[in-house]
């Protein structure tokens with residue numbers, strides 16, 4: 001499967017680099033251990049200068065990316081590394097840490113769309129990935145860069161993150177694949193069983209702390225101060241480079257047509273920033289000529305971005321996030337706040353919220369049309385329903401809902417729903433298994449009762 005390792009030189013450092021999102025002029029190498037602007041403290045972003053990329057026409061880019069789909073030529077079969085020139089071009093083949101993430105299915109939710117009154121409804125199943133969430137898209141990039149840094153003699157000896165569950169699963173898997181130690185900070189008792197056992201199985205150092213995600217984040221920031229442990233949270237903008245491929249992938253899957261709406265569940269706001277960044281790049285290089293409208297969907301129990309949107313983004317809202325079934329977006333002080341405001345404003349976007357009852361009902365409804373939705377996808381679907389009912393999303397609009405994780409990571413949520421035991425949820429569609437005596441009569445009677 002491996003092609004001959006082609007040596008790559010670090011020539012694109014001048015055209016791909018970290019820069020401050022607030023506009024400070026310094027450029028920093030993406031192979032430096034740096035997360036925020038040394039002058040003003042703002043987040044950094046990986047900037048790709050446009051001129052060198054314009055040496056290819058938009059059609060040439062499309063052909064190049066299309067030609068790599070499904071290939072086993074390393075590392076282009078990955079949905080992320082198939083876009084290598086737009087991600088981290090200077091990474092050596094030997095340092096790419098990939099488990100062929102991305103290229104997830106975008107499917108037509110025909111029956112659900114008909115029931116909701118929008119036949120052109122599509123679900124992007126980002127949870128059909130190596131560790132069961134979209135976090136793999138960002139982690140392949142971050143861990144690859146760390147591998148290259150270590151190969152070049154950097155003092156980094158481990159990677160670390162605070163997590164609401166899925167980030168740690170992805171970091172632990174990619175670090176284990178690369179042979180790099182991982183330290184994971186989880187809020188004790190606040191992640192699902194599947195999410196907890198993933199880093200445990202992958203051999204990470206799992207530290208469960210008596211606090212919430214925001215509390216874990218404060219501690220991991222301190223612990224990674226001395227530069228020997230590399231911070232893998234989404235304030236590290238390398239992850240955004242991998243995650244931005246999801247929007248490009250959606251457009252490619254529509255034969256380079258742009259949908260009208262993309263609805264995405266948000267917590268720390270990295271993923272919506274990434275989505276926007278991918279679309280911006282396609283606009284600048286002429287692959288598309290308009291933006292989709294982005295909708296950020298929040299759980300009402302953890303809704304600082306929704307509250308900020310309501311005040312016209314006049315001031316940032318932070319809060320202590322409450323317990324929610326959508327535990328991966330239980331975040332009260334989102335790190336990529338500034339980037340996400342830009343994503344919403346520049347796409348004429350919307351922020352909307354969903355209660356526990358609304359998210360659970362939306363997930364259960366979608367499941368009845370063949371899906372197996374995680375609670376975060378439930379938040380996005382509940383918001384979709386609201387916007388349709390309000391007449392904002394029209395029946396002819398092409399709409400994509402981003403499903404961020406695999407439902408199998410959240411079986412406690414499903415079981416609780418169908419046993420009608422979830423707090424603040426009135427289960428409208430419970431379908432518990434029925435226990436019967438092992439007789440043909442009992443079975444026939446039950447089937448007749450149900451199918452008539």
Ligand SMILES: *Cc1c(COP(=O)(O)O)cnc(C)c1O
Pocket residue numbers: 133134135166167234265266267268269270271272328329374376404405
């Ligand atoms: C991380 C995560 C999110 C939120 O992404 P942000 O970048 O934090 O906004 C949504 N859903 C799932 C399943 C996640 O793991």
Ligand SMILES: [Zn+2]
Pocket residue numbers: 020021022023024037038039040041042
């Ligand atoms: Zn700055």
